[in-house]
Amino acid sequence: MRRRGGTRPESAGQDRLGPGPESAGQAEPGPGPESAGQAEPGPDTPVRGDGPADAVSCAGLVYAFGETTAVDGLDLAVRDGEVFGLLGPNGAGKTTALRCITTLLPVPAGRVSVFGHDATRERMAVRRLLGYVPQQLSADSGLTGRENVTLFARVFDVSRRERAARVAQALDAVGLGDVADRLAKTYSGGMVRRLELAQALVSAPRLLILDEPTIGLDPIARTSVWEHINAVRAATGMTVLVTTHYMDEADQYCDRVALMHRGRVRALGTPRELRDGLAARRGNSGEGEPPTLEDVFRDVAGSGLDDRSGDFSDVRSTRRTASRVG
Amino acid sequence: MSEAPAVPLPASAESVRPGSLDLLVVPPSARTGWRLLPARVAALCAVELQKLRHDRTELYTRAIQPALWLLIFGETFTRIHAIPTGGIPYIDYLAPGIIAQSAMFIAIFYGIMIIWERDAGILTKLLVTPTPRSALITGKAFAAGVKALIQAVVVVVIAALLGVAMTWNPLRLLGVAVAVVLGSAFFSCLSMTIAGIVLTRDRLMGIGQAITMPLFFGSNALYPVAVMPGWLQAVSLVNPLSYQVDALRGLLLGTPAHLPLDYGVLTVAAALGVWSASSLLGRLAR
Numbered sequence: 001m002r003r004r005g006g007t008r009p010e011s012a013g014q015d016r017l018g019p020g021p022e023s024a025g026q027a028e029p030g031p032g033p034e035s036a037g038q039a040e041p042g043p044d045t046p047v048r049g050d051g052p053a054d055a056v057s058c059a060g061l062v063y064a065f066g067e068t069t070a071v072d073g074l075d076l077a078v079r080d081g082e083v084f085g086l087l088g089p090n091g092a093g094k095t096t097a098l099r100c101i102t103t104l105l106p107v108p109a110g111r112v113s114v115f116g117h118d119a120t121r122e123r124m125a126v127r128r129l130l131g132y133v134p135q136q137l138s139a140d141s142g143l144t145g146r147e148n149v150t151l152f153a154r155v156f157d158v159s160r161r162e163r164a165a166r167v168a169q170a171l172d173a174v175g176l177g178d179v180a181d182r183l184a185k186t187y188s189g190g191m192v193r194r195l196e197l198a199q200a201l202v203s204a205p206r207l208l209i210l211d212e213p214t215i216g217l218d219p220i221a222r223t224s225v226w227e228h229i230n231a232v233r234a235a236t237g238m239t240v241l242v243t244t245h246y247m248d249e250a251d252q253y254c255d256r257v258a259l260m261h262r263g264r265v266r267a268l269g270t271p272r273e274l275r276d277g278l279a280a281r282r283g284n285s286g287e288g289e290p291p292t293l294e295d296v297f298r299d300v301a302g303s304g305l306d307d308r309s310g311d312f313s314d315v316r317s318t319r320r321t322a323s324r325v326g
Numbered sequence: 327m328s329e330a331p332a333v334p335l336p337a338s339a340e341s342v343r344p345g346s347l348d349l350l351v352v353p354p355s356a357r358t359g360w361r362l363l364p365a366r367v368a369a370l371c372a373v374e375l376q377k378l379r380h381d382r383t384e385l386y387t388r389a390i391q392p393a394l395w396l397l398i399f400g401e402t403f404t405r406i407h408a409i410p411t412g413g414i415p416y417i418d419y420l421a422p423g424i425i426a427q428s429a430m431f432i433a434i435f436y437g438i439m440i441i442w443e444r445d446a447g448i449l450t451k452l453l454v455t456p457t458p459r460s461a462l463i464t465g466k467a468f469a470a471g472v473k474a475l476i477q478a479v480v481v482v483v484i485a486a487l488l489g490v491a492m493t494w495n496p497l498r499l500l501g502v503a504v505a506v507v508l509g510s511a512f513f514s515c516l517s518m519t520i521a522g523i524v525l526t527r528d529r530l531m532g533i534g535q536a537i538t539m540p541l542f543f544g545s546n547a548l549y550p551v552a553v554m555p556g557w558l559q560a561v562s563l564v565n566p567l568s569y570q571v572d573a574l575r576g577l578l579l580g581t582p583a584h585l586p587l588d589y590g591v592l593t594v595a596a597a598l599g600v601w602s603a604s605s606l607l608g609r610l611a612r
């Protein structure tokens with residue numbers, strides 16, 4: 001069991017949490033068998049009857065790696081069409097939560113659904129709605145940019161007739177049209193990230209999930225990645241769920257953010273709401289520096305922030321990614 | 327935590343003006359049912375061919391060992407007449423065995439690649455596509471088969487240059503291709519199964535090296551089963567490599583073979599391999 005080091009009450013900053021989960025903590029049956037012929041409900045049929053489903057909804061999600069409880073009762077509701085930032089230091093459980101949402105990990109306790117489709121029972125339907133860019137640089141370095149994107153067009157069943165045009169549009173959308181026929185191993189870190197974005201976009205996902213899309217990139221490359229994300233999102237209206245530990249990026253680019261610490265959401269709202277909320281709590285709205293998102297985070301995470309953030313393996317994998325980025 | 331200063335990020339030199347994105351708002355219509363598997367297999371095989379086209383070094387370096395086997399071992403033992411081959415020159419007898427061996431080495435190495443792909447996030451991303459795990463493994467198995475097949479062509483050419491008299495009957499060559507692909511599918515699945523158990527590349531590398539030689543020597547690749555001691559005959563009996571070599575020899579040289587049995591064993595072995603590797607693939611995703 002983990003220690004609970006935070007000094008602030010659980011409710012701090014949580015007042016804006018969306019409509020409560022109906023069935024928090026309810027255990028789900030184990031992952032069902034996956035078969036090629038599995039019935040897939042259309043992407044637009046929400047399971048619940050009450051209006052359009054949230055893009056992502058997590059209720060009481062718990063995931064533990066042996067002794068380490070990586071996600072510890074996560075409640076989250078990402079609305080259709082927004083750019084939602086999941087923020088937190090290394091080791092907060094962001095990646096683990098995303099891996100439950102993307103069906104990579106089972107959901108041992110709690111409930112996770114994507115546009116109303118249950119992430120354990122309707123995996124294939126969920127995957128068809130997703131574009132996922134993992135934390136590592138995951139383009140295949142032995143293939144060209146175009147071949148990397150074509151593979152994803154094929155495994156998402158883009159018809160042969162449409163394939164070349166769609167792949168070209170995805171590459172153009174991230175500004176790689178001119179270098180599409182170079183091997184991915186000749187790309188810079190920022191270009192690889194944009195290539196991965198194209199891989200995720202080629203299937204026209206309704207939900208784009210980006211895990212630390214700018215980790216290890218220089219500021220120019222970071223800006224470029226974000227500008228492409230924003231441009232594509234403006235053109236397609238897709239929902240974006242992004243994790244980052246760069247608070248400044250989240251402040252600048254996310255519609256709403258959730259501050260995650262030790263497997264739970266500690267505060268939720270628009271960046272402005274969170275900053276104003278802290279300013280009001282401090283009562284210093286008149287004088288002094290206005291608080292940043294990072295100040296908000298320190299405020300809600302309490303004193304236990306530094307002792308567990310970023311254990312050795314996190315640091316190592318971050319370094320590895322950073323060195324691959326070059 | 328956040329090393330970057332909380333100032334707005336610099337604007338990039340050129341502003342982002344994506345062209346028309348009309349295709350990227352329409353989701354592709356989903357393939358379902360039986361058509362899904364062949365589509366995924368074709369996609370993964372295409373990737374394998376593209377990689378081979380970009381980098382042929384592996385193709386050449388992997389041709390060295392079979393060439394040496396044929397040249398040194400084959401030529402020498404042809405002179406000694408130590409192994410009863412049923413009247414054909416030993417190098418001819420050996421050639422199908424070496425084709426099977428080089429295909430097996432490639433296939434076993436393929437499972438190591440899946441761990442590399444896991445570590446690199448490539449596998450992770452494929453697991454989040456509408457591809458059932460069994461289809462992913464089948465695709466990988468056939469991709470290994472395609473790679474082994476191209477390697478087999480190289481070995482056949484080397485053997486032909488060394489004067490091995492093989493058939494050029496297209497139907498028989500097609501049979502050879504099927505046997506090579508099925509055998510590679512089995513050995514790559516064996517390797518991916520072990521990958522799902524041991525989870526790390528170093529351990530898999532060790533186990534891979536430990537099993538390839540026994541599989542090779544415990545088969546009829548170098549000598550007929552009849553000259554083996556009883557216990558080795560038992561190994562050979564459960565070793566799919568023996569059935570693959572039997573089929574290759576029968577087809578390429580016209581020696582007596584048990585083709586229905588050979589293809590039956592290879593098909594069942596490949597199917598079992600796909601089943602066990604796909605049920606363990608989830609462990610690699612954690």
Ligand SMILES: Nc1ncnc2c1ncn2[C@@H]1O[C@H](COP(=O)(O)OP(=O)(O)O)[C@@H](O)[C@H]1O
Nearest residue numbers: 065068070089090091092093094095096097612
């Ligand atoms: N595969 C794994 N095996 C064991 N522990 C893990 C694994 N992945 C993550 N963890 C642990 O779970 C916690 C949360 O990790 P993670 O979800 O990667 O956090 P974040 O993405 O916010 O940095 C960390 O303590 C990490 O060490």
Ligand SMILES: [Mg+2]
Nearest residue numbers: 094095135212
């Ligand atoms: Mg992470």
